Amino acid sequence: MIDLIQTYWVYFLIGQYPQGPLGGVAATVLLAALALLLAMPIGLLMGLARTSSIAALRRPATVLAYLIRGIPLLLMVFWIYFYLPTVTGHKTDQFTTMLIALVVFDGVYLGEIVRAGIEGVPRGQYEAARTLGLGHGGAMRRVILPQALRSMLPSLVNQFVSTIKATSLGYIIGLTEASFIATQVNSQVFVHPTMVYLLLSLVYFLLCFGLSRVALAIERRQARRGLPGPARSPGSPTASAASSA
Amino acid sequence: MIQFDKVNKWYGDYHALVDIDETIAKGEVVVVCGPSGSGKSTLIRTINRLEAIESGTITFEGEDVHRRGVDLNRLRSRIGFVFQQFNLFPHLTVLQNCTLAPIEVGGARPAQAHEKAMALLDRVGLAHKANAWPAELSGGQQQRVAIARALAMAPPLMLFDEPTSALDPEMVGEVLLVMQGLARDGMTIVVVTHEMGFARDVAHRVLFMDQGRILERAEPHEFFNHPQHPRAQQFLADIRTPFARPA
């Protein structure tokens, strides 16, 4: 096992870079971080739309959320991979395909997190802000959103974890991310598949578990400050924003 | 200063406020009391339009509060409101809670707002907590900060919605003391409260409500010693001797 690690660890971490595109674990993390970053503005808009009192904003956002969450991420990846080139005229590479798919999915899931965050701030806060003379916009900007966004932090980190896991779907369309590299290593080494896949799982575990501990620490610190926590409403049908794969 | 004219409010089929007619003059301290569900909180919340009304008019400083085009934010900055649950902003320090409105709504310069806020915090006895977070304060301290926050825009009217009901008994006094100070300084105050001692000692007038109506209006002395309306009599009897009920 030691030789295995020694021979292939660099390849596993960064793929063929610099002789080729960035791959392996580095590609996984980069893709996930980029997707989440690009999805944030979408998530914010979706969350605001879903909590808006204006039906013309709220309804389409709600329908979009249900549609996107109703299909597998892999299906979205396939749609983009096979049909976007027809629409745009040139072939989309695997990284871009995954990025677009992840941004769309994360946008919707982040929207749910933002929504839960806004709804988690007690109504009394909004009333107190309005009684001071702040308008709706001012109340949202200075009182509700600052608290909502802070309370969302743990959920945001968890969404990052979900996104890291979701990048593994890139394997299926040939993106040289961590799982793909692992399989390549396996086909070269051939005699230690158990070891290879256990090591792959270990790397994912360390990455994701570590991040979820960070999320927990943030959550605890906020509770001490009296801020609302990530809204967990076990009774609501749309509570579980845990995307998977 | 405040005028209620034939005000009615419904929650669906439930008639929450029934034909309310009342005037509250400048400088008056008015206590609104009554049993649970009598509509007293609803009444006070219609003054700054936290609750809507279905018919009638409420006039504040000559303006119809519930008119469609009224500048609600400006109006609200002229009315200080103190909640039962304090509702301090946990993500801001005590001082920032008090300077938020003057800066955002009043357009004051931060230094000015800072100075005024410190003066107010001093008045409620919490200047030394200016940089603390709300979560670090006791209930009584939080409520006093809430009062300072409400006073920051120098409103001519202060509304209190059961300000001491959420407090442990030993902290009630410190809040009532602050309110008494405001009354002595000539502030127009409307308070919904169960604190009969406060009503007796500080109020100019008591309004007794039951089932959405104002059933009795009297000076505290008259109200507590010679209540006229049978339901007021029952209410006071229940408060004084909760165990002596007829079989």
Next chain:
Amino acid sequence: MPGFDLQLLLHGQYHEWLVAGLLVSLKLAGITIACALPLAIVIALLRLSPWRALQWLGATYVEVIRNVPLIAHLLFWYFGAPELLPDALKERLYAGSYEFVAAAIGLTLYAAAFMAENIRSGIRAIPAVQFEAARALGLGFVPAMRRVVLPQALRVTLPPLLSQVIILWNDTSVATVIGVGEMMYQAARVESAAFHSVEAFGFVTAAYLAGSLALTAVAAWIHRRWPVRTL
């Protein structure tokens, strides 16, 4: 985009492929739910039990499974696990349609971890004083759980659990990576055989949406019919 040929979906070989794929997806999902739910209850109870060792066991299971992507799980069970078996058994495994079994195992373990957390949250959502009040009346541990805590916990747990089932339904698509002949596999197959097939992908999209929206509707109905009543 070339015209949408509905005929493609209704007769012929592609139609058979896609329908076969749908059936495999349904079968996989059904078996997984049936196996994952009891396992999830066990894990949840482990985490809620008063013994540290058992709590640790449950927690470790959840954390290890949840923090590894589903694909890695499936790759392990299909390529990695059989290596641990004696050769003869391994040959037999690969000769049959082991990919389906591997997918079922991987998905079951994966889904059970998330469901266990949903169940645990549901039970913890009921204030401990409810249990105390039941015990104070003289009920034993089991009757107190059965008559007071679990009925309330069930109402709270059901919606997130149904959400998890929707996720599971969508996750069956990942089984294509180890060659299970479910919908995605068949759609990709039609795609390469017929050059371009919006129809095949449309079919698959409709199938997944139908499943998800149906489950969402059920969740909403349950939420209305048996609302969570708190104090």
